[in-house]
Amino acid sequence: MISHSDTSIVTIDRFIIEQEAQFPEATGELSGILYDLAVAAKMISSKVRRAGLIDILGAAGSENVQGEHQQKLDVIANAIIIKAMDHGGRLCAMASEEEEGIIAIPPQFKCGKYVLLFDPLDGSSNIDVNVPVGTIFSVLRRVTPGTGHGATADVLQAGMKQVAAGYVIYGSSTMLVYSTGHGVHGFTLDPSIGEFLLSHPDIRTPELGKYLSVNDSYERDWSEPVRALMRYYRGLDGNREPMNVRYVGSLVADFHRNLLGGGVFVYPSNTQSPSGKLRLLYECNPLAFIAEQAGGAASDGKRRLLDVVPAELHQRSPLFLGSKIDVETAARMLLTDR
């Protein structure tokens, strides 16, 4: 990988071109997807930054396929991504948390060899209280034959098949963090020039976590092995330095802090939600891909998360995500929780 001196100003476009140049077989289609996603991220960032000012706070009134109240920004972010991605000729289908089925490429546009899955605005219930929210995306190569429209089979692939994944965090600054399987790289948006600039090259996450992100209001619904694991993370059983509990309630914000500082995000199954809450395909898998590329790990409590073969587009999964040692400990302590 080309290394950049601390003083060089590297835009995301330059970085993508330089990365592509290292792979002679690259056709530029994946690069095109990343360019277009960066444009969509800038557009969503502009909307999020003005959320409190142009009176688009509050629920749109409509509900999404999850039966959750759609904040207006959810609807807007979803439309922005679809419109930014549907005409580039690189995708044969898309899937979104906000849409029940797969999203077809409009007939006037060419289909490509990739599919894009995304959560357009995760954590959107936090918008009204100015807590960071995020976009999460995952790119797979189509598996169905032909060059026409994609099918559900193209999106229902295990996370290990991802060719790229990443997220955008709309926080104190807007950052885009992605990987194409060659390390994890972070770009910070300079709003004065409208460019994402390389700010965090080759992110590595500490093997042992400092932060524990969990909503322990569900403790009464956890199994005993999960309760024991949380006692371990908190140092209550004397086998570990206590972790600092940090839980924003916005997956991208919690994950990003843990990725940089070391930590584990856990959303176990519980009696109310036997499969957990988070969506496998467009929340868990992309962040698991990032975690592994940064030296971390991800599990559903039973197996490596990226090995899970999905059955449904919106299926949920328990999630243990982040620092390698802490995720491995979870898998070990939950062995009896089968």
Ligand code: P6P
């Ligand atoms: P809980 C936000 O609604 C979200 O999907 C994630 O961003 C967040 O990590 C999780 O749900 C929070 O869930 O049950 O703790 O409120």
